[in-house]
Amino acid sequence: MSNVRVRFAPSPTGKPHTGNIRTAVFDWLFARHNGGKMILRIEDTDRERLDPTAAEEMIRALKWVGIDWDEGPDIGGPHAPYLQSDRRETHLEYANELIKSGNAYRCYCTRERLEQLRKTQEERGLPTGYDRRCRYLPPEERARYEESGATYTIRLAMPREGTVTWNDAVFGDMSWEYRLVDDQVIVKSDGFALYHLAATVDDHLMEITHVIRGEEWLSSTPKHIFIYHSLGWTPPTFVHTTHILGPGRRKLSKREASSEFMNFAAEGYLPEAVLNFVSLIGWTPGDDRELLSPHELIESFSLEGLVGHPAILDEEKLLWYNGQYIRSLSLPELAKRALPFLIKSGLVEQNPSPEKLNYLASVIALEQERIKTLADVASVADFFLLDDDKYEFDVKAVAKWFNAAGVGERLAWVREKLAALSLFNAETIEQVIRLGIEKFSVKPGEVIHPVRVAVSGRTVGPGLYELIDVLGRDRSLRRLDRALTLVSK
Ligand code: GLU
Numbered sequence: 102m103s104n105v106r107v108r109f110a111p112s113p114t115g116k117p118h119t120g121n122i123r124t125a126v127f128d129w130l131f132a133r134h135n136g137g138k139m140i141l142r143i144e145d146t147d148r149e150r151l152d153p154t155a156a157e158e159m160i161r162a163l164k165w166v167g168i169d170w171d172e173g174p175d176i177g178g179p180h181a182p183y184l185q186s187d188r189r190e191t192h193l194e195y196a197n198e199l200i201k202s203g204n205a206y207r208c209y210c211t212r213e214r215l216e217q218l219r220k221t222q223e224e225r226g227l228p229t230g231y232d233r234r235c236r237y238l239p240p241e242e243r244a245r246y247e248e249s250g251a252t253y254t255i256r257l258a259m260p261r262e263g264t265v266t267w268n269d270a271v272f273g274d275m276s277w278e279y280r281l282v283d284d285q286v287i288v289k290s291d292g293f294a295l296y297h298l299a300a301t302v303d304d305h306l307m308e309i310t311h312v313i314r315g316e317e318w319l320s321s322t323p324k325h326i327f328i329y330h331s332l333g334w335t336p337p338t339f340v341h342t343t344h345i346l347g348p349g350r351r352k353l354s355k356r357e358a359s360s361e362f363m364n365f366a367a368e369g370y371l372p373e374a375v376l377n378f379v380s381l382i383g384w385t386p387g388d389d390r391e392l393l394s395p396h397e398l399i400e401s402f403s404l405e406g407l408v409g410h411p412a413i414l415d416e417e418k419l420l421w422y423n424g425q426y427i428r429s430l431s432l433p434e435l436a437k438r439a440l441p442f443l444i445k446s447g448l449v450e451q452n453p454s455p456e457k458l459n460y461l462a463s464v465i466a467l468e469q470e471r472i473k474t475l476a477d478v479a480s481v482a483d484f485f486l487l488d489d490d491k492y493e494f495d496v497k498a499v500a501k502w503f504n505a506a507g508v509g510e511r512l513a514w515v516r517e518k519l520a521a522l523s524l525f526n527a528e529t530i531e532q533v534i535r536l537g538i539e540k541f542s543v544k545p546g547e548v549i550h551p552v553r554v555a556v557s558g559r560t561v562g563p564g565l566y567e568l569i570d571v572l573g574r575d576r577s578l579r580r581l582d583r584a585l586t587l588v589s590k
Contacts, residue, residue: 104137104310105131105132105135105136105137105138105310105311106132106137106138106140106307106308106309106310106311107128107131107132107137107138107139107140107309107310107311107312107313108128108139108140108141108142108303108304108307108309108312109124109125109128109129109139109140109141109142109163109170110141110142110143110144110300110303110314111125111143111144111155111156111159112144112145112147112150112296113143113144113145113151113152113155113156113159114147114150114151114152114155115152115155115359116155116158116361116362116363117155117158117159117162117361117362117363118358118359118360118361118362119345119360119362119379119382119414120315120345120358121159121362122162122163122166122362122379123342123345123379123382123383124313124314124315124342125163125168126166126168126376126379126380127313127340127342127380127384127402127407128313129168129169129170130380130398130399130402131311131313131402131404132171133399133402134399134400134402134403137310138171138172139168139169139170139171139172140170140171140172140173140178140180140183140307140309141160141163141170141172141173141174141175141183142173142174142183142184142185142303142307143156143159143174143183143184143185144185144296144299144300145184145185145186146185146186146189146192146293146294146295146296146299147289147293147295147296148186148291148293156174156184158363160175161363162362162363165363165366165372166372166375166376166379167372167373167376167395172307180306180307180308185299185303186293188299188302188303189292189293189294191302191306192288192293192294192298192299192302193288193292193294195298195302195332196255196287196288196294196298198332199255199257199287199298199328199331199332200255202331203258204257204258204327204328204331205255205256205257205258205287206235206236206255206256206258207235207243207246207247207253207254207255207256208231208234208235208236208253208254208255208256208284208286209235209238209246209251209252209253210231210234210235210254215231218231218232230283230284231256231283231284233284235256236256236258236284252290253290254286254288254289254290255286255287255288256284256285256286256287257284257285257287257297257324257327257328258284259279259282259283259284259285259324259327260279260280260327261279261280262279262280263278263279264276264277264278264279265277265279265323265326265327267322267326267336267339268338269319269322269339269340269341270311270338270339270340270341270404270407271340271341271342271343271404271407271409272316272319272341272409275319275322277320277322277323279323279327282323282324282327285297285324287328296321297321297324297325297328298328300325301325301328301329302328302332304337305329305332305334309337310337310338311337311338311339311340311404312337312338312339312340313340313342314340314341314342315341315342315344316341316342316343316344317344318341319341322339322341340404340407342383342407342412343383343407343408343409343410343411343412344411344412345358345382345383345411345412345413345414346411346412346413346414347413347414347415348413348415348417350411350413353414357414357416365419368474368476369423369439369442369474369475369476369477369478370419370423370474370475371423371426371427371430371438371475373394373395373426374419374422374423374425374426374427375419375422375423376395376398377391377392377393377394377398377422377426378418378419378422380393380398380402381393382412382413382414383407383408383412384402384406384407384408384412385406385408386398386401386402386406387401387403387405387406391422392422392425420473420474423473423474424472424473427469427472427473427474427475428469428470432462432465432466432469433462435465435469436458436461436462436465438475439461439465439475439478440453440458440461442475442476442478442479443461443478443479443486445479446479446483448479448482448483448486448487449461449486460485460571461486463571464482464485464486464571465478465482467563467564467567467568467571468481468482468563471563481562484557484558484559484562485571485572489576489579489580489583490579490583492557492558492580493558494554494558494559494584494587495554495558495559495560498550498554498558498559498560499554499587501550501560502550502551502554502560503551503554503584503587503588503589504589505547505551507541507543508547508551508588509585509588509589510541511537511541511543511547511548511551512551512552512555512581512584512585512588513585514537514540514541515533515534515537515548515552515581516578516581516582516585518533518536518537519533519569519574519577519578519581520574520578522574525570525573525574526570527564527566527567527569527570528566530565530566530569530570531566534548534549534552534565534566549565551584552565552569552581553565553568554584555580555581555583555584555585556568556569556572556577556580556581556584
């Protein structure tokens with residue numbers, strides 16, 4: 102199926118959310134699996150809803166998650182332009198053709214009339230929709246409107262009877278009675294075609310073979326098929342992906358549904374983890390694999406794997422994916438990815454030296470098992486990066502471990518022994534601590550915990566000996582000295 106051509110066609114009306122990106126991911130996987138083409142088209146004809154930065158943000162989000170495209174507004178292509186507002190004339194040409202063939206008409210109804218109509222319908226408990234007044238205007242009245250130069254919209258003249266059928270790649274055989282479909286506006290009074298016409302015309306001209314989009318567009322498909330048939334074109338294959346629900350099959354909260362996709366980047370998720378996670382919202386590779394690299398996703402993707410029931414978006418699961426991917430990164434790579442987060446939190450300076458980067462890699466080596474997001478590195482490793490007189494002591498830890506009888510003596514002893522070590526590494530450090538436990542005849546924790554609090558300020562963290570080894574002798578001694586000033590007995 103190397104002639105596969107799919108398009109991701111976002112409307113730039115706000116920030117991208119997971120639902121948008123999921124559609125793009127499915128488009129991309131399908132195109133790449135089949136050696137076909139992925140097209141990005143920006144559907145910006147609804148000028149009232151336009152958000153001027155949204156297209157750029159969409160492009161940033163797509164690139165971040167690893168999606169690329171073969172044709173699009175930023176790179177051009179054989180069917181340019183890919184910004185729909187630049188295709189206005191083309192859309193109008195086909196709108197006029199539809200008028201000529203009697204499949205569309207000019208509507209002169211004012212906004213006020215339409216609002217009044219809706220109000221009356223609602224009051225009477227009737228279904229809302231256009232009453233087709235202008236479809237059946239007497240010719241002289243129509244001529245009067247035309248002569249007066251009155252503004253108008255263009256509406257589809259939907260058939261009043263008959264059924265439209267199509268085979269949806271996910272929903273199977275669909276049939277819809279035409280009489281239930283409203284005479285939708287396809288060109289607004291500002292001369293811009295609206296979605297139904299613009300998308301259909303462009304899908305045809307751009308030779309789109311498969312239209313992949315959310316289930317919410319299912320009820321629009323009869324209008325699109327009507328346009329295809331009216332213009333003598335063959336419709337593409339429609340692929341409607343199912344709704345997204347929250348865990349426990351509950352409706353997504355507004356926050357979840359509209360939550361900005363790029364928050365994932367800001368919160369320290371890895372794009373490959375997010376790609377893996379998003380791909381599996383409503384698609385299955387047909388076996389129980391959960392961790393799939395981009396390559397494996399492409400290899401396994403098929404429309405048959407799209408599920409016919411609502412898909413679940415479980416952000417807890419994303420955290421799990423992220424942990425898995427973080428553990429699969431090499432240390433230098435993980436350090437590189439964590440760096441912007443550390444710089445942002447002020448723990449590392451811009452353009453750190455190679456020594457600092459090496460140090461960072463050893464710190465991260467100790468934390469790799471525990472961190473779930475890149476942002477976690479800043480909170481679990483801050484004491485490694487702060488100056489020896491700046492890292493904070495946890496008040497409770499100090500109260501518990503620095504007040505015990507004899508703790509000052511034990512810390513001072515450990516300090517002297519560490520200072521005297523000829524070889525300073527995790528093993529020799531462990532020997533010192535063990536020796537201390539024996540010498541003072543105390544429980545291991547009575548040496549280990551105060552030392553840990555002394556050098557890190559807290560009671561939890563990576564293995565103590567490795568921690569001290571990575572901090573290095575000079576810094577560990579300075580920290581023990583600082584702690585000794587806080588010890589009461
Ligand atoms: N512009 C529409 C949207 O943003 C595209 C729908 C479709 O893919 O046909 O959802």
